[in-house]
Amino acid sequence: MSGVRLIETLPKVQSHLHLTGAMRPSTLAELAARAGIDVLPVLDLDGVHEWPAFQGRYDAARAAVRSAADVARVVREAAEDDAAGGCGWLELQMDPTSYAPALGGVEAAVEAVLAGAAAAPIPVGVIVASSWARPGAHATRLATLAARYAGDGVVGFGLSNDERRGRVADFAPAFRIAADHGLARTPHAGFFTGAAHVRACVETLDATRIGHGTSAVGNPAVLDLLVSRQVALEMCPTSYPPFGVHPLASVPVRAALAAGVPVAIGSDDPLLFGVGLAGQYALCRDVLALDDAELAALARGGxxxxxxxxxxxxxLLAGVDTWLASP
Structure with missing residues (x-):
């Protein structure tokens, strides 16, 4: 590990970032004060929590976002923060259903994010996401919405929330719509669930990336499937310890790389987990002991x-080569 090359100068992309979780703490404090609401304290990162402890804080933060201008601000600031860490392309995930009541409908919610993307300092693509906790028919409606904006900045369709709350097969029609319109397919899987769930998302939903997917690393057959289809795992190191999924030092980034699986590093929800994109790469270096060649492989995979x-x-790939060739 050379320790010479700066993480911030490594060209990279952000593939796993949620809209509310991308908010700056200072922005949340300002918006919450203006709205006259109390926001739950930041998640205690030293403890182990059940999903509702996270979801309650996320929902409380989202309630402070009251207008299209608020949304556009969050998008622009998230892009500024990632750009400062060497990010040249940002994919921002949002569930328009969650913002529709405040903004006047799901179309208005998508358009608010796209307006923020247009004002961002780096290119931003939007991933429209449904929830594992909602019916498949709801996901189909959102996939149809995503397809409508496929030429206007929406680049993907995903499934977020706790993946234990839905059946993979129920979402197949939605993902067929996404595939038919050339959208990336990025369901969360393999966070709380096992490798079989990751396999099902690849085979049934035709996933092009898997949000998290760390459980796949313990299953050689699923790893082979990911390699053969070049399905990337979006790993977010700081997301796992607070739920008891992996201790930070055991996040299986190196094992996935060694198996030939593309790995895309993301920051997930820096508002709650406290670490942005460049910080996630720094943890890969400083805690997981990845060397510069491995960091470059992460950047290339993403x-x-x-x-x-x-x-x-x-x-961006040429920039990674230049970074690695520098002294």
């Missing part, structure tokens, strides 16, 4: 698996 344009991918 870039290649992203929904960025071919030209932008070439530029």
């Amino acid at each position: 870039i290649t698996a992203s929904a960025a344009s071919a030209d932008l991918k070439r530029t």
Whole structure:
């Protein structure tokens, strides 16, 4: 591990970031004060929590976002923060259902995010996400919505929330719509569930990336499937310890890389977990002991698996080569 090359100068992409969780703490404090609401304290990162402890804080933060201007601000600031850490392409995930009551409908919610993306300092693609906790028919409606904006900045369709709360087969129609319109397919899987759930999302939903997917690393057959289809795992190191999924030092980034699985590093919800994109790479270096070549492999995996344009991918990949060749 050379320790010479700066993490912030390594070209990278952000493939796993949720809209509310991307909010700056200072912005949340300002919006909450303006709205006259109390926000739950930040998650205690030293403890182990059940999902509702996270979801309650996330919902409370989202309640402070009251207008299209608020949404656009969150998007722009998230892009500024990631750009400062060397990010050249950001994919931001949002469930428009959650913002529809405040903004006047799901279309208005998507358009507010797209307006923020247009004002961002780096290119931003939007992933419309449904929830594992909602019916498959709801996901189909949102996939149809995502397809409508496929040429206007929406680049993917996902499933977020606790993956234990839904059946994979129920969401197959929604993901067929996404595939038919050339959208990336990025369901969360393999966080609380086992490797079989990751396999089902690849085979039944035709996933192009898996949100988290760390349980797959313990199953050679599923690893082979991911390698053969070049399905990337979006790993977010600080997301796992608070739920008892993995201690930080045991997040299986290196094992996935060694198996030939593309790995895209993300920050998930820095508002709650406290670490942005460059900080996640720093943890890969300083805690997981990845060397510069492995960090470059992470950057390449994220870039290649992203929904960025071919030209932008070439530029970013060349930048990774330059970074690694520098003294």
